[in-house]
Amino acid sequence: MPAKDIRRNRSSLAHQVRYALRHPQRVPAYARRALRDTWLRLRHRDHIAYYRAVMASDAARSAEAAVGHNPSKETWARIGRMQFDYLTGHGLKPGHRMLDIGCGNLRAGRLFIDYLEPGHYYGIDISPDILLAAQDTLVREGLQAKLPYLALADDLTFAFLPGNHFDVVHAHSVFSHSPLNVIEECFAHVGRILAPGGFFDFTFDRTEDEEHHVLREDFYYRTQTLTDLAARYGLSARFMDDWEKLPHRQSKMRLTAVSDRARTVGS
Template identity: 70%
Template sequence: MPPTEKNVTVNRAALGHRITYALRHPDRVPRHVARAARDMWLRHRHPDHIAYYRAVMRSDTRTDPDAAVGSRSRERWLALGAMQFDYLLGHGLRPEHRMLEIGCGNLRGGWRFIRHLEPGHYYGVDISPDILAAAQDTIVEMGLQRRLPALTPVRDLTLRFLPDAHFDVVHAHSVFSHSPLHVIEECLANVGRVLTPDGWFDFTFDRTEGEEHHVLREDFYYRTDTLVALAAKHGLQARFMDDWEKLPHGQSKIRVTRPAEPQPPQPS
């Protein structure tokens, strides 16, 4: 499949863009208005972003768990999961690795990771108990009970209940695209602690080369430099994954690692 063409200059929150989009897609206006009204009510009830987005996920999951994680159809759900899995497999994921998936959802990619990894080596967390119930359904559907995956609801991204230097791979697909900067920083401030020295953290994000913005406080658009600098602030090295851009996916990807430990001087 050809790569997805990304429009990284448009500001989707700008009034002009919204009017133009509505004129081009009038059939989508009623759905957008209904979603905006729902989100306004949920933000009123839940001022904290994570509590707000947990409520969004509860609402979306009750309608369709696949759509709640951003897949328009079951076929797209399977295709996006395969894309995530194939990419990590081609970038070093091995069965003996221990993997933490942040925002694991209903295991769109996770069920493939669970099947590939050794039993007990997959740990999924999500802010939504409702989507984790759907994840349990996926485990049953795919016959993965004996792989013993762990699924845990979380209130934040501090990861404080997880052990030091435990995970070889941390993965967050389509999580930071729904997160304000302070939530992303909370994750980056803590993820280095749970990574092994040679481990890595891959995350996707909605990229813009213009003004950073959000739509309905559901979708957030960031410049690459912003996230790279935020990782550096917390002692992590980050690089933009150019080869991900060749894939048919609308988001971009960054890989974060711990800096190499200095080697002791060799005796002369």
């Protein structure tokens, strides 16, 4: 995995031409994706509806491919393990209650479910197709007795979840597919459901140059944009430096409520 490139603007014509010249074999697949996405965007003006349709189309081919760029089982398992090792190394305990936003087909969720006490894992996702694939993962891994919750969501207001409940909220590779208004909705409401001393970890595709998106599928943000947005909702942001050393193209941040900084659960 190459080092993170936080200066490149992947939406620029110059980048796309350079990329096409370097990887001509990928051009037909990209063109097909661009066409499909244009069609889906015309049919679904709302981002959640659009991205749900993208997931349905991707999951119809392969659930592993739908949650990651590389569809191989090995990469799927490796990225899940990386999330699990990091979070257990940074404060997650078996007795914690965890909300996994955009849980996908439980690439990491299966490891969290196994580790946490029964009923302590709550996964939400906007895609019914991927939640069905998540159930397949549960069956395959024999995790039924852990009784995880898997719920379909239409927004990130968490209105159906109890207040002061989750010690850990987690979102891996979700904001990398989200416009800023979706992230803002999450920041505006996540404080209500966090237990005292709880934290919210998420990854994002980082740029320290111009913010941009590609096909409204992949969104690139500056760290400061997300830090400032979090502060507007009483959340303090910490950039997780040691995540940068891992072989993953995204960056990670941790949010805690400014009001209970002194009682942080994790390290």
